[in-house]
Structures are given as C-alpha cells and as structure tokens.
Amino acid sequence: MPELPEVETTLRGIRPHVVKKRVVRVVVRNRRLRWPVPASLAAELVGQTITAARRRAKYLLLETRAGTVLIHLGMSGGLRVVSARTPPGRHDHVDLVLSSGDCLRYHDPRRFGAILWTRGDPGQDPLLSRLGPEPLTRAFTGRVLQESARGRTAAVKSFIMDARVVAGVGNIYASEALFLAGIRPERAAGALSPESCARLACAIKRVLRDAIHRGGTTLRDFKSSDGRPGRFQARLNVYGRAGEPCRRCGAAVLRTRPGQRSAYHCPRCQR
C-alpha cells in the first residue's frame, strides 16, 4: 500500500495528534511483524513525550528524549488516530495510547511492516544509516544519480528502487518517473546519458511531489490517517494500465518484469 507519498501523507495526518503528547500506554496485540516488536518499546516509551514526528525514506520516526520509535508500513500497514476506547479490529496489532485520550493505532494485514525502538541518534540505526539521499531534497540531483549509476548494469528501474541510491522510490512511482523521463525500465542504469539522469532525477521529484499534493495513490486499500483515499491514481500514466492506450501517444502500455516486480511503460514514448 504505501510508498513515499503515502507515508508522507500519513505523517502529516498523524503529526498534529502526536507531537507534544505523552505516551501513557503501549498495547501490543500481536508482536509478530517483520521483526518482533521489542519489549524495549513499551518499557522505554511509556512516560515519554513525543517531541517530533519525521519521515526518512519510508520510515516514520517518532522522537522522544529517551529514543525514537521507528515505524515502517510495509506493504499493507496503516496508522490511524482513534479514540483510545475504539474497539480494535482484526489486524490492529499495536496501539500507542496518548495523554490526549487518543490512540495511534497500527493496522497491517500482511505484517510486513515494523515497529522498532532505537536509542540515540536514529540516523545511526542500521536500518537508516545506509540510505541514499531523500529524493525531495537538494542533495538529490541528476549528477548524484549519474555518479552512483557509474558502471552499474542493473535495469534502471531496479536501480532507482534501491534505497541506497535514492531513498523511498517504490514500484508505482519508479514506473511513473521513468515514463515522465522517457526512459525504458530495462535500460542499464550505467548506460544513461547525463541528460537522461538529469531528466530522471527531475521526474522522480515531480511525480513524488505531485502524489503527495494529491494525498497519495489509492489502488485498493490505502487510506490516509483520516480515512480518506488518495487521489493520485487518476494521474497514473502507466502503472497498472497494461494494454490500455498511452495517454500521450495512444500506443498500448506494456507490462514487463525486470526482476520479479511488474514494470509498466509506453514502448513509443520511452526509449
């Protein structure tokens, strides 16, 4: 469900409800997520006040003086702010009960997500320390992309989905960015011209910004923290549109599988 824009949408939705609130209780109904929810979460988080809520790649960070809650939504995770008295549903695995009477509730049918606790500088955590630049910052440019692509033979689509290259480009937006940049997904990353790298970096920024602006993409089940679906799916040019006409030239959109994930592209607009 969530790529970077959906995570950012979630962050913006929960932030006003969690920052400056104290965590009074942690309820773990099922600790078996991607990694077990650690006992240190409840032990060290309860009594702490959340000082800031941030995003790094697709990780959400809830910071306190004692440490940071790291949350990843995986493929099917979601966070909602509900009253602490709202009865939990199936797959509502973790609650952070807040001093306001609200509760930050983590829901995740597939349980590919994670809720972890890290002390000290969260940037030093092994999960975050090797991440590449945030795509929406100045640190991410065509030149930086070109530099890290040097000598790489992997398909450009898998390349931009590698979080060590650029943090947080997932399957939908990789296809969409390559469409905007006019580049075929299977091209070798290292073979791209400097101009193509520049166009690709711009396209990644553009598609992510636009999707955030529209509250993310809802394909089947993404709901932002207020329960509303995203509106970006109407803007998708190629993702999920195999066989349908390209919006730009009318040629049939193709679905391929470089690696084991679906890629979509227009054979005429992308070279």
Added chain:
DNA sequence: CTTTGCACCTGTTGGC
C-alpha cells in the same frame, strides 16, 4: 562490490 532471487504474510481478483 553488484546482482539476483527468496522470504516474510494475508487478502483480493480473475479465470475456469
């Protein structure tokens, strides 16, 4: 070092 494929789960969809 890079590249590839797998594993982890449940739910939905589409074809027969």
Added chain:
DNA sequence: TGCCAACAGGTGCAAA
C-alpha cells in the same frame, strides 16, 4: 457459485 492460482504498494538477507 466455488475453487485455486496469480498477484499485490517493501525490503533485508543469503547466495552467486
């Protein structure tokens, strides 16, 4: 209507 295979927005890890 029912059944079953294929597929789904992620990503760390092991193996080559």
